[in-house]
Amino acid sequence: NSDRANAAMKLVFRGMFLHSTRQTALEVLEDALLGVDTDGKIAFIGKSQELEKLSQTFGFNPSDVIQLTQHEFFMPGMVDTHIHASQYSYAGTALDMPLLQWLNTYTFPVESRFKDLEFAHRVYTQVVKRTLRNGTTTACYFATIHTDASLLLGQIANDFGQRALVGKVCMDRKNSVNYCETTSESKDETCRFITELLNRKYPLVKPVVTPRFVPSCTKDLLRQLGTIAKKTNLHIQSHISENVEEVKLVKEQFPDFKSYADIYHKHNLLTDKTVMAHGCYLSDEELSLFRETGASLSHCPNSNISLCSGVLNVRNVLEHKVKLGLGTDVAGGYSASMLDAIRRTLDVSKFLTIQNPEHSTLTFEEVFRLATLGGSEALSLDVKTGNFEVGKDFDALRVNLSVPGGPIDLIQNTEPKIQLEKFLNLGDDRNIVEVFVAGRKPHSLSSGVLEKPRR
Numbered sequence: 001n002s003d004r005a006n007a008a009m010k011l012v013f014r015g016m017f018l019h020s021t022r023q024t025a026l027e028v029l030e031d032a033l034l035g036v037d038t039d040g041k042i043a044f045i046g047k048s049q050e051l052e053k054l055s056q057t058f059g060f061n062p063s064d065v066i067q068l069t070q071h072e073f074f075m076p077g078m079v080d081t082h083i084h085a086s087q088y089s090y091a092g093t094a095l096d097m098p099l100l101q102w103l104n105t106y107t108f109p110v111e112s113r114f115k116d117l118e119f120a121h122r123v124y125t126q127v128v129k130r131t132l133r134n135g136t137t138t139a140c141y142f143a144t145i146h147t148d149a150s151l152l153l154g155q156i157a158n159d160f161g162q163r164a165l166v167g168k169v170c171m172d173r174k175n176s177v178n179y180c181e182t183t184s185e186s187k188d189e190t191c192r193f194i195t196e197l198l199n200r201k202y203p204l205v206k207p208v209v210t211p212r213f214v215p216s217c218t219k220d221l222l223r224q225l226g227t228i229a230k231k232t233n234l235h236i237q238s239h240i241s242e243n244v245e246e247v248k249l250v251k252e253q254f255p256d257f258k259s260y261a262d263i264y265h266k267h268n269l270l271t272d273k274t275v276m277a278h279g280c281y282l283s284d285e286e287l288s289l290f291r292e293t294g295a296s297l298s299h300c301p302n303s304n305i306s307l308c309s310g311v312l313n314v315r316n317v318l319e320h321k322v323k324l325g326l327g328t329d330v331a332g333g334y335s336a337s338m339l340d341a342i343r344r345t346l347d348v349s350k351f352l353t354i355q356n357p358e359h360s361t362l363t364f365e366e367v368f369r370l371a372t373l374g375g376s377e378a379l380s381l382d383v384k385t386g387n388f389e390v391g392k393d394f395d396a397l398r399v400n401l402s403v404p405g406g407p408i409d410l411i412q413n414t415e416p417k418i419q420l421e422k423f424l425n426l427g428d429d430r431n432i433v434e435v436f437v438a439g440r441k442p443h444s445l446s447s448g449v450l451e452k453p454r455r
């Protein structure tokens with residue numbers, strides 16, 4: 001603790017903290033004290049009886065301590081490991097077709113509109129504000145093929161104060177609506193996107209190399225994107241094995257490869273900074289390849305069900321020791337709330353148990369870990385987040401179960417574990433009374449409704 005004692009203290013809270021560690025899916029710290037330094041990092045976490053000693057070591061005034069109420073607790077901010085910011089405008093609609101038709105009918109025409117920066121500004125502002133309100137402190141975003149609009153998404157996330165990975169989408173195979181690039185455009189614009197975003201030195205936002213998925217990319221493009229990712233040591237995101245037709249198409253396009261995962265692997269696109277969405281149809285051998293390369297999976301249950309794509313057996317993925325986080329996959333998934341992703345994850349796991357009573361159902365504590373620490377680890381961010389360990393950035397939600405007009409009626413039991421269970425199953429954004437990213441309140445929330453982000 002004491003090596004952080006020199007940093008000035010910005011915030012000290014006293015109350016209940018709920019988080020996960022690698023060893024324990026739910027650790028309860030009742031009546032704890034947590035200090036955040038001026039860099040937004042957790043300086044200490046201790047018992048409230050240590051107030052005297054901690055205030056001396058870390059140089060804060062005990063009267064400045066912020067006391068949570070009886071029905072409040074802190075939990076880590078949630079990590080959305082897969083969301084298409086550009087699809088937010090039609091979230092909640094257009095869920096009547098399987099993936100490949102859905103892309104051509106609804107998705108590609110809408111994404112084409114992001115050439116228009118004014119449209120992009122409207123949609124991207126809405127999605128960043130909405131996800132922050134819903135408690136998403138980190139989002140891993142797909143934008144569109146348009147470099148300038150993708151840069152704008154990075155700016156908006158940073159200005160509002162959300163931690164984000166942002167990808168300019170790459171796709172060089174023709175489709176029916178002519179939403180695509182040439183191979184060299186895709187490569188050159190990816191380089192321009194990366195350079196410009198890094199040059200802006202946003203503290204919270206980093207670029208991610210983003211081949212849309214194998215069916216949208218030629219071998220040549222996959223190779224060039226793999227080379228870029230390797231040279232720059234950047235993050236990579238894409239989709240894999242989401243839907244049966246897609247898997248079949250990939251086999252036809254790349255007959256010489258052992259598997260879908262092998263195609264990404266042979267193009268240097270499976271690394272310990274890769275996150276792949278879905279993976280419903282991955283073989284155990286492919287999961288082993290994920291394990292060996294350190295690549296992770298984003299589980300998007302709302303999307304998997306809404307587009308009738310498939311069912312991911314999360315237990316099997318975890319048994320293969322593959323890193324896994326949760327994703328909303330807006331707009332294939334209709335909800336931009338990670339609480340929804342938690343609930344769908346539990347539903348799908350229970351459905352697997354209905355089908356096979358031997359299946360070991362995920363617990364709500366395990367799914368809580370996937371939505372927080374699991375997501376943070378799946379994204380392999382340089383800045384560590386995901387729980388309340390000393391030295392990590394303070395990305396956190398202050399939850400109040402008993403807000404006036406809120407969705408939860410607390411009739412009796414206030415046991416910590418049960419409070420969390422109530423919130424995960426019944427809560428919504430009304431219960432998220434404060435959001436912190438790197439120790440600061442996101443700009444869209446700190447002063448009520450704010451239309452213009454800070455510059």
Ligand code: GUN
Nearest residue numbers: 107212213239303329332
């Ligand atoms: N596969 C390729 N592109 C997409 C997309 O936009 N959404 C989903 N769910 N799957 C994809």
Ligand code: FE
Nearest residue numbers: 084239277329
């Ligand atoms: Fe997706």
